Amino acid sequence: MQASDFTKVQPLSSREDPGGDCFVRVHKRDLERLCTEVMQLREFVPKVINGDFLDALHKARSLDTLREQSQQQQQQLKQECLHLCSRLDAAQSECQREREEKLVLRERLWESREQLQQQAEFCTGLGAATCTVLWSASRKEEAVRDVLADGKLEPFLSVAGQTLESFVKSLDEEEKPQQQNYNSHEHQFVLALAGVIANLAAVTCGRDFISSSAHVLLDTLMQLLGLMKSGVFPKLKVLMLMALYNVSLSVNGLTYISESPALLSLICTLLEDRDSEVCLQALRLLQSLLVEGDVLAQISPDLQHSLPVEKIRQLASSRHSALRQTAQEMLEDINCLTKPRHTTIEKEQ
Template structure:
């Protein structure tokens, strides 16, 4: 039996056929462009996949590094905690050491105050002073005295404790100054203070203390220092050494005009008198004193309530008049 082929034909109008042909032609023309876009997108996808793969590898690397750093941080944190514990231990030790040093300082101050107070008392004898000066540690004693007095003054200035002075420390310093005053009361002591480097340093520190201490402060210490300086001026070398110090006239006149304690003012007057009336002192020092102590002020001291102040003031007035007549 023969195959029967059925063909179906669709009648298309000429205009529709032309439209279809035009559309097919247009689609054919679009194919290269579409393919180019597809290939371009595929290339971009491939590039993105490679970039993603690279980023993934980089992320893995960073993850490993992060884990490594995390491990280091944990180690550092442990070490930091250990250091904190060590610091706490050290702080406790430092606090204990400071407390121990404070106790030692208090003990040394108390011991020094007691020892120097005893030395102050026994040094009233000239024979004892001679024994002290013949000792092996005499230069060291005078050096320590200078350093102690200087340190005492600096600590008061820095800490602003001019009025609140520790009793033991105050007694220690007073005893040291008192011992030097007693040494200066002996002829051998005056010679030592005026002729040795250690003795001159003590005198320099004494003058510095008088300059630095405030008005009305450390009256006993100032009085002892002035007594010591007066004693030293009995020695010719001592007189010359103190008289040649720059500003000594200004210092003494300032103390006399500003301090109100009678005994201290009397000691200032005695020292001024010793410096002015001795022939070994310069005329400049005498002129400075006369210039700084005007006649009215000096005259007012001759009527002071304190008998000692009145007496010494009158002597200085008469001495200055006599010196002026001699000139």
């Protein structure tokens, strides 16, 4: 064998020569064959490994990437969850604090309502007592003159009208009359107000003032009488009717009251009331309209044809003596009013 046929190569493992480099002699042809085989492997290995394997490899790498991303997202979601838990704890604490504050405010509200109710009862009682005293004092003409001299009567009548309106509209229409507590401070208050108005109208100077400067009050009284049902608070109805009757004693007052288009229907309704005193005062008001024949003819010439004559005849047989007497007088007044008309018709014929 020739020396040129051998080549020195490095050993495959350094364990063969622990002390230094070592060379192995191989045939040159074997080395060339080895190199050729290596090159062939490099050329054919990609062909041996198919595309599915490569796809699987890429997918595996992608899955590794997704796994890492999922872990990162999971970690991020965990942090967000912890943050939300912290916010939830804070919100629950805030809710509990607000709930406690709400309970405190509710207790204060209840206390305020009780205090307001007590103040309202006190003011109502004070108003009832004051107006009762004023009601008693207004029976004297000197007291009415003093009130007019002070110039405070107009605002008083305005407040009185508003108070009566508020009270009447707040009445429970479904409540039975026998169940109403007419002795309460509120009832006594409005009753005293109506009594003061009636007493003011009973005096000439007070009647003239109401007839000229308290038209809103007169409209309110007539409106409220129409709102109140039969049998409901008859004492208040009586006092309001007395006030209207006293005002009707003045020509100016009678003229203004008679101009109300709903006056006659109101009186007819009140004549059907179950309370005899209400019927009596309504009849007196109607009688006051008929007494002034000139005013009646000027204001409403057809009013005579609409008079509730049949109802008045029924009242003329009432057991209530004053009501029976007034109804009989009313029938006589109606006859006196109708006789001149019949005479005129006969002359024309």
